[in-house]
Amino acid sequence: MKSFQRISSNIIFFIQVLLVFLLFFQDKVFLPAWLQTFGRMHPMMLHFPIGLLGMSFLLWIIKKKIDEHSFNTIFLFSLQLTALAASLTALMGFFLSKEEGYDSSTLFVHKTSGVLLSFFCSALLLLFQYFSEKKKLFTASIITSSVLLLIAGDFGATLTHGKGYVWQPLRKEDDTKEEKITDSSSLFSAAIRPVLKTKCFSCHNERKAKGELIMTSEEKIIAGGKNGPIWIAGDALKSHIIQNINLGEDEKKHMPPKGKPQLSPEEIQLLYSWIQSGADLKKKLKDYSEADSLKILATKFIQLPKEEGEQEKKYSFAEVSTATIEKINDPFCDLSPLSQKSPALQANFFVREKFNRKKLEELLKVKEQLVILDLGNMPVTDADIKTISKFANLEKLILNNSEITNNAFEELKQLKKLRLLSVAGTKIDKNAGPVIARLDSLKEIFIWNTKITASDATNLQQQYKKINFNTGYIPDEKEILALTPPELKNESFVLAPNEKVELKHHIPGVLLRFTTDGTMPDSTASTTFTSPFTINGFTIVKARATKAGWYSSPVVEYSFFQKGIQPQKAELINPTNERHRGDGATTLIDGKKGTPENTNDEAWLGFREQPFSAMFYFDQPPSVNSISISYDINVPAFLMPPVEVEVWGGNEKTKMKMLKKINPLSVTKEEMNAVRVEGLKIDIPASNYKCYKVVAKNILKLPPWHPGKGEKGWVFIDEVFFN
Amino acid sequence: MANEFFNHRMNITRKHFLGKIGLGIGSVALGSLLVKDLFGNGTEESFPPVGLPHFAPKAKRIIYLFQNGAPSQLESFDYKPQLNVMLGQDLPASIRMGQRLTGMTAGQDKFPMVGSKFAFNQHGQSGTWISELFPNIGKIADDICVIKTMHTEAINHDPALTFMQTGAQQGNRPSMGAWMSYGLGSENKNLPAFCVLLSRGKGNGQGVYSKLWTNGFLDSIHQGVQFSNSDERVLYLNNPEGENKMDRRKMLDELSLLNAMSYEEFGDPEIKTKVEQYEMAYRMQTAVPELTDLSKESDQTIKMYGPECLVPGTYAANCLLARKLSESGVRFVQLYHQGWDQHGNLVGEMPGQAKDTDRPSAALVMDLKQRGLLDETLIIWGGEFGRTNYCQGQLTKENYGRDHHPRCFCIWVAGGGIKPGYYGETDEFGYNIVKDPVHVNDFHATILHQMGFNHEKLVYKHLGRRYRLTDVAGKVINGIIA
DSSP, X not given: OHHHHHHHHHHHHHHHHHXXXXXXXXXXXXXXXXXXXXXXXXXXXXHHHHHHHHHHHHHHHTGGGSOHHHHHHHHHHHHHHHHHHHHHHHHHHHHHHTSSOSOHHHHHHHHHHHHHHHHHHHHHHHHHHHOTTOHHHHHHHHHHHHHHHHHHHHHHHHHHHOTTTTTGGGSOOOSOOOOOOOTXXXXXXXXXXXXXXXXXXXXXXXXXXXXXXXXXXXXXXXXXXXXXXXXXXXXXXXXXXXXXXXXXXXXXTOSSOTTXXXXXXXXXXXXXXXXXXTOOSSXXXXXSOTTOHHHHHHHTTOOOSOSHHHHSOOOOSOOOOHHHHHHHXXXXXXXXXXXXXXXXXXXXXXXXXXXXXHHHHHGGGXXXXXXXXXXXXXXXXXXXXXXXXXXXXXXXXXXXXXXXXXXXXXXXXXXXXXXXXXXXXXXXXXXXXXXXXXXXXXXXXXXXXXXXXHHHXXXXXXXXXXXXXXXXXXXXXXXXXXXXXOEEOOSOSEEOTTOOBOEEOSSTTOEEEEESSSSOXXXXXXXXXXXXXXXXXXXXXXXXXXXXXXXXXXXXXXXXXXXXXXXXXXXXXXXOOTTOXXXXXXXXXXXXXXXXXXXXXXXXXXXXXXXXXXXXXXXXOOOEEEEEEEEEEEGGGTBOOOSEEEXXXXXXXXXXXXXXXXXXOOOOGGGTTOEEEEEEEEEEEEEOOSEEEEEEEOOSSOOTTSTTTTSOOBEEEEEEEEO | OHHHHHHHHHOOOHHHHHHHHHHHHHHHHHHHXXXXXXXXXXXXXOOOOSXXXXXXXXXXXXXXXXXXXXXXXXXXXXXXXXXXXXXXXXXXXXHHTTOOOOTTTTTOSOOBBOOOSSOEEEETTTTEEEETTOHHHHHTGGGXXXXXXXXXXXXXXXXXXXXXXXXXXXXXXXXXXXXXXXXXXXXXXXXXXXXXXXXXXXXXXXXXXXXXXXOTTXXXXXSOEEOOSSSSSSTTOSOOTTOOHHHHHHHHHHHHHHHHHHHHHHOOHHHHHHHHXXXXXHHHHHHHHHHHOOTTOOHHHHHHHOGGGGSTTSHHHHHHXXXXXXXXXXXXXXXXXXXXXXXXXXXXXXXXXXXXXHHHHHHHHHHHHHTTOGGGEEEEEEOSSEEEXXXXXXXXXXXXXXXXXXXXXXXXXXXXXXXXXXXXXXXXXXXXXXXXXXXXXXXXXXXXXXXXXXXXXXXXXXXXXXEOTTTTOOOOOGGGXX
């Protein structure tokens, strides 16, 4: 007996401390599954403290009838069992309370009273053991415990059986059951009634009916209260309900009365709009248009099922194992579930040249589960459709650019759930129409780029209205676009001897027309580019692309230089500007061209303070009949063509004579924003000197239209060629 | 006497006292097993595994047509005739409400309002207003949803761009595409799950940097793969001359053996990533030429996207390639088109920018639609912020410029379960949002939702905490979802 006492009192103490601790951290407690099972024994265990406390209570009342020693022994035992049972029950109850689904306010009372009860039962034990002389205190405590037991019991019953379970048989039928809100619920029951329920029902119900108004049923709410109907359909401002809501909070008639939960501005707005629009109790949610302001207001109050889980389409077939899916998967066929929760599968094939018919047949292992199949750009034939038609639950099938013909549709009829079919880019024609129409569940078919013409499609659409025939983009004959300009295959604008100019264009079937004489290429008369061509010295190639049904492209210009005879050495007579030094004089004969936009390009030599003047030396006197200079025109950056160019020749640096002097064309105001590389070919009398000197003078005063008018311009030169 | 009894009872022994304490502490210790984050360890909140959507997605793939530099909403999708009425008047301070300015207009003492020089027309069933600069996008008005009330936190290009792409302004977080690759994995194992295509417009441009398509702290396999603008769209993919496919296969097999040894020794997951990358590159040798060969495109297609679509490096060519990549199962195709930063000469530059992008963007939507793929592909078109309703620099009769404006801008989205029409409203000055704002975080949350993710549950643990694309904010905008 002694050891039972000791053990049980320790267990009780232990559980009590644990309970206090858990209550303190109750929001953070995380329950493993086995403890849930323990918690779920609460409804069974709870009968023990009820019985034991009852017994202790009875023993206490009849204690005078029993001799003291026996009473003390029995009563102590009884109290110990009571405290033990109460503590255990409370602990189990705590665990059970962590599971979801209990009404929180009821649960709170039940939990508090239950835990208090367990403390009181332990206190009873201590009182009896240590303060047995304080009989009145004990009596009070045991009565309190019994009251707590009743409270905990009643609320516990509410939790498990619902409100008023015990008394329900004695009462008349009450609230109608809450219906589930769907699209075909009335707006009243979906949005208005819930507002009234939380803010009005507590006083205006069958039992209370303040002001003789009952709002809980539709008939009674229409009937109104002692002041008559509470609303006038279509006139919210004259309706009592709105008037009373709008009264100041201190007014006697203000509803809901001061101190009770008030209506929010949105709720008032909702009630107002609903009454204003006719206070229709029956009109269904789906009958309101989306733009209806009442519907928009109401939507905020309606918890239509739009949660993650709800979106998921439900399928009746079983899930396949991950192993099965993994086994089918390979780099060219991707099979995967629609989502983590879905048993439905989708398959997609990739890389046409790796298409494997066996893989398609392998998918039959999941033929029930496959709902989406994408065989776009795969060489699928009519024979494969036999396999495909076995995927009974297929909803979406993509067969774009496959090899199928009209015959395919016959087999596809077996797919009773097929909703979307795409056959763009296949050989099907309008004769497929009647068969397509017999695909029962088909909603949409995509027939772009097939042999079905636009007018065929219109006919089909009129004939078979339940299917949407999507023809896609049909070029507008009247809309004509301009081609892009021709491009160049050559990688450099400096051509090696015998190197040819080669043009290209990305669009098949275009004609490229070009000129080499500086004139604009004509879209009908100019030479067409058929094979690479050679040029002679500095040449501007102008080209444009033409094709029937398109506007000709804009003209492009490419300036070519011919590599010609390479001087052995170059030498600058005047220094360059110090910021644009390039690599010194050799820059002029290294064959590297600068880009016109980038004036910091190392390929350019820039001159401003002094004109360009350079010597070129040949070991063997060459025969030269033209010299080409390549320079940059970048008008916004003050880079202008030279105003004067001189060519000198001689066999020694000191004995030179002028061979030619020209004044190149300058740029005009229209070319204010011009940025391009320009070449200047200077024909000289055929000569064979060892040294040549070239001088190019920069403009000293920029023209009046230029933003830098009156200032010095630059001359930028990257190459000089001798031909 | 009673008192003495009482005292006697209270005189518990030390042994008894310690015994009880021990029991009490034991009890607390047992309880603490049930409170996991008692000492700040953090509860193991359960997160769904990655690799599959959390719920059935509306969209499986995304193509993001990023208009880099921030196109003006006032000349494209946000029609504000009031600005034309009030042309030249100073923006009221009550509207500006202390909005910070960039360094470029902070010195301006006047903020003259300026309306669009270009006319607007209504298109489609929803009557969406679209500028005359975008006639082809007007034609697909019934397939797109114009969000007029995007707003962001950054006011300069780089942070705004980074914010839009990674959900944080500072960089080094994973890009949207990397998150998709991480969350969904690759559909087509022969191609990267995240591809990046760049093009330059003729207008004033802003840079794009590889940090915009970074994998951040995610595995490097999720990094965006940038395509080249040369004729060879994926560089170094072909075998070097003299090496055939068999040699390559043999080399890779040997190499992966060496890597396996190395992995055994160091256990670095990046080694496995590398092996996977080599294998994918090998398969790309077959898959990519099939994709990038544009020579078989029909005349119809060329006309739809415009003749530039065959010229590598153009926006049109990138749109066409984006369609082909997406059709081949690439999860996320990211385009950037530069040249939208019209601080000045807006009237001169905007038409060219619009012309480059209008036709190909519309073509992409139409092309996916006619292949039955628009319902599963989400297309996004837009920049990093909007532009001011007042003129930057000199306002003349012919021309004006607009500075950066983070408080409202337009983005349009198409396909992937989006409800066509328009969403949100700005005030008549086009300066503030009056209804239904969409923050960048909200936008990300919505995109993730369309891809089948609860944006709060797609997480990656890094440096001791869990990161999300939406970080600690974002709510799904139901108004744009069908």
